[in-house]
Amino acid sequence: MSLSSIFSIAGSGMSAQNTRLNTISSNIANAETVSSSLDTTYRARHPVFATVFQDSLGDGNRGSLFADQDQSGAGVEVLGVVEDQSTLTPRYEPNHPAANAEGYVYYPNVNVVEEMADMISASRSFQTNVEMMNTAKQMMQKVLTLGQ
Known part of the structure; x- marks a missing residue:
């Protein structure tokens, strides 16, 4: 995993948490709405997340003893929003x-x-992803000043 991929991973995490916050605010906004039938009543919604994996060493890990386990996360994706049953x-x-x-x-x-x-x-979780991006940016800036 390269240092630059941290930004896309953190960005996908921030996007997922944004979706989560939107569904939560929709649930809270509709918490006291009423209906006269079961079919038209609002049901709580929850996002479903999945980890996106990528090979950490690309195709060069075929000879590795741990080839099946040499994967790192490439971020998170929102598979959808489901209704609570x-x-x-x-x-x-x-x-x-x-x-x-x-x-x-x-x-x-x-x-x-x-x-x-x-x-x-x-x-x-959103704040943690922001801090992770800031730390990666600071690390990249320090790397650029090493040669001076």
């Missing part, structure tokens, strides 16, 4: 304008406390 919360509120014929309204399966904890985690 856990149960929705029905509440008996016959006076609510969105109540169905039986008097129930359905609330989303969003736990605001969990979403806030995920938001803090995503924010810190």
